Amino acid sequence: MYSLSTSQLTFAFGDHRAGDGVSLSVPEGGIYGFLGPNGAGKTTTIRLLLGLLPPQSGHISLFGQPLQADPLAAYGRIGALIEMPSLYNPLSGRANLEITRRLYGAPRSRIDQVLALVDMAHAADKRVKQYSLGMKQRLGLANALLNDPDMLILDEPTNGLDPSGIRDIRDLLIRINREEGKTIFISSHLLAEMNKLATHVGIINQGRLIFEGTLDQLHSQSGNHVLIETENATEAKLALEQHAFTVSHCNGHHLHVPVENKDQVAHVNQALVTKGLPVYSLRMQQDDLEDVFLSLTQ
Amino acid sequence: MSALSFQLPRALSVEVRKYRRTLAFWLALLSPLFLVLLNFMIYWLRETPMVTPEENAWESYGTMNINPSVFLLFPMFVTLLAVFFFQIEHQNHSWKHLWVLPVARSQQYLAKVIILLTLVASSLVLFTLLIWGTGNLLSVLRPELGFQEDTGMLAVGKMILWSGAASFALVAFQFWFSFRWRSILLPLALGFAGLVSANIIISWEHSIWHPYTAPMLALATAQGGGENLPISPIVYSLTVGIGIFVLAYFEGKNRILRG
Numbered sequence: 001m002y003s004l005s006t007s008q009l010t011f012a013f014g015d016h017r018a019g020d021g022v023s024l025s026v027p028e029g030g031i032y033g034f035l036g037p038n039g040a041g042k043t044t045t046i047r048l049l050l051g052l053l054p055p056q057s058g059h060i061s062l063f064g065q066p067l068q069a070d071p072l073a074a075y076g077r078i079g080a081l082i083e084m085p086s087l088y089n090p091l092s093g094r095a096n097l098e099i100t101r102r103l104y105g106a107p108r109s110r111i112d113q114v115l116a117l118v119d120m121a122h123a124a125d126k127r128v129k130q131y132s133l134g135m136k137q138r139l140g141l142a143n144a145l146l147n148d149p150d151m152l153i154l155d156e157p158t159n160g161l162d163p164s165g166i167r168d169i170r171d172l173l174i175r176i177n178r179e180e181g182k183t184i185f186i187s188s189h190l191l192a193e194m195n196k197l198a199t200h201v202g203i204i205n206q207g208r209l210i211f212e213g214t215l216d217q218l219h220s221q222s223g224n225h226v227l228i229e230t231e232n233a234t235e236a237k238l239a240l241e242q243h244a245f246t247v248s249h250c251n252g253h254h255l256h257v258p259v260e261n262k263d264q265v266a267h268v269n270q271a272l273v274t275k276g277l278p279v280y281s282l283r284m285q286q287d288d289l290e291d292v293f294l295s296l297t298q
Numbered sequence: 299m300s301a302l303s304f305q306l307p308r309a310l311s312v313e314v315r316k317y318r319r320t321l322a323f324w325l326a327l328l329s330p331l332f333l334v335l336l337n338f339m340i341y342w343l344r345e346t347p348m349v350t351p352e353e354n355a356w357e358s359y360g361t362m363n364i365n366p367s368v369f370l371l372f373p374m375f376v377t378l379l380a381v382f383f384f385q386i387e388h389q390n391h392s393w394k395h396l397w398v399l400p401v402a403r404s405q406q407y408l409a410k411v412i413i414l415l416t417l418v419a420s421s422l423v424l425f426t427l428l429i430w431g432t433g434n435l436l437s438v439l440r441p442e443l444g445f446q447e448d449t450g451m452l453a454v455g456k457m458i459l460w461s462g463a464a465s466f467a468l469v470a471f472q473f474w475f476s477f478r479w480r481s482i483l484l485p486l487a488l489g490f491a492g493l494v495s496a497n498i499i500i501s502w503e504h505s506i507w508h509p510y511t512a513p514m515l516a517l518a519t520a521q522g523g524g525e526n527l528p529i530s531p532i533v534y535s536l537t538v539g540i541g542i543f544v545l546a547y548f549e550g551k552n553r554i555l556r557g
């Protein structure tokens with residue numbers, strides 16, 4: 001069962017395709033990490049999902065219903081945070097929550113609950129103007145949680161936060177996912193972050209979805225490589241390319257060479273030694289997400 | 299569809315909370331106070347009386363307040379008010395939040411229309427009350443002006459009501475401009491352009507088709523002039539204004555989400 005799915009979603013700004021046939025499937029109860037570099041089309045896709053931009057073609061379905069059929073019913077089950085949190089700066093945190101609460105028609109008691117949930121009770125009566133960025137993000141999250149939604153749609157909620165702020169938000173999201181069973185769709189350009197948080201991953205680049213699957217599936221797509229330390233990486237690269245190896249990375253004293261098995265590692269070593277090139281160290285490694293990401297987006 | 303009718307009170311209660319003690323709120327309160335207090339000071343303090351023996355004191359005082367308002371201050375006030383009114387949403391990036399809440403966008407928009415109209419109307423009511431109050435004060439402070447002969451306030455009220463109703467289209471246009479543009483420059487520029495052009499063409503026989511002249515022409519009607527107008531400025535302004543409020547919603551509701 002998918003909380004959110006799209007098929008062939010397309011949107012262009014002028015003749016620039018910011019979303020190009022995006023088909024997402026966000027499983028119920030999962031944490032879906034929506035990854036992509038700056039300008040990949042993450043925010044644009046999220047705006048399409050929420051009906052803030054009209055798609056030029058394609059189909060969006062939320063909780064099994066087409067979004068257009070009853071958007072207000074869908075909005076009642078979603079909490080969203082898009083880019084900068086929308087907060088009234090001259091008002092206090094509590095007054096901001098009160099505005100959203102009334103529009104949702106949520107019970108009054110919910111305000112103190114969400115304040116406690118995002119750990120902002122101490123600053124609730126300060127004006128938002130005086131909040132730090134991290135505090136604003138938390139209050140934005142509290143706003144999104146007010147209606148006790150079935151799904152959160154978050155656009156880079158940790159943008160601009162320090163490492164401990166990022167960890168706090170991550171812990172909070174994991175908690176509300178595990179304890180309250182809320183589905184979370186979260187965009188990010190930080191691979192390492194999604195590695196710690198997500199159960200499923202979609203990777204978007206230049207408006208196209210280039211990978212979708214579980215985190216494990218993403219890991220299994222990754223292979224091995226040898227990391228070589230030598231005197232002159234450029235010479236070593238030439239020598240290896242003569243033996244039909246490809247060098248994926250090369251700088252100063254270090255080279256990355258993708259390999260399939262141990263024989264090939266020995267082969268690499270032999271090729272260098274016969275050329276009279278010194279090998280200071282030779283290590284076989286599993287590709288990390290960064291490598292997978294680079295190879296997918298290049 | 300039945301849910302829609304229940305959402306308007308919700309949206310209205312939110313708007314009322316939002317605008318308490320904001321710039322828009324203070325502007326609506328202080329603008330009439332500013333103008334009436336200035337006139338009150340002159341009528342009270344000027345040595346040569348402001349009212350000539352053959353004039354009605356109330357009509358003289360009312361006109362001194364209403365004319366500069368209709369021809370200058372009120373359009374400026376509406377222009378500024380609409381800008382302040384929407385900057386709260388534009389500056390705080392609220393539209394993308396408000397538009398994904400389970401209250402229909404049209405209902406939230408309608409609440410905005412109602413609140414802005416209420417602010418304008420309250421300001422005009424306050425203006426009327428201030429003229430009445432300070433006029434009574436003048437009857438005590440300078441009895442020789444003749445404010446005690448209580449005959450003119452009804453005419454003053456009529457002038458304010460007529461020109462106020464005829465400003466509906468002006469309010470609608472400035473509402474639209476301030477809603478659709480994040481920038482404050484364009485609505486300000488268009489507001490001033492509308493005001494200046496209305497003043498320039500007012501004596502032309504076709505000037506009524508410029509919606510910003512409607513309050514001026516309605517004032518003339520209330521003062522007993524404007525016999526040969528092709529249409530009542532109030533009817534014209536209300537018709538155009540309703541059209542603009544509807545158009546502005548469909549034209550602006552997606553536009554405001556950009557950026």
Ligand SMILES: Nc1ncnc2c1ncn2[C@@H]1O[C@H](COP(=O)(O)OP(=O)(O)OP(=O)(O)O)[C@@H](O)[C@H]1O
Nearest residue numbers: 013018036037038039040041042043044045189557
């Ligand atoms: N209002 C706009 N008008 C024109 N082009 C736009 C607009 N908004 C975004 N774009 C373009 O669409 C593309 C996708 O932008 P989008 O904001 O969706 O990227 P993103 O993945 O969210 O990036 P980031 O990580 O920087 O937030 C970019 O190339 C951007 O230049």
Ligand SMILES: [Mg+2]
Nearest residue numbers: 042043044155
């Ligand atoms: Mg973005």
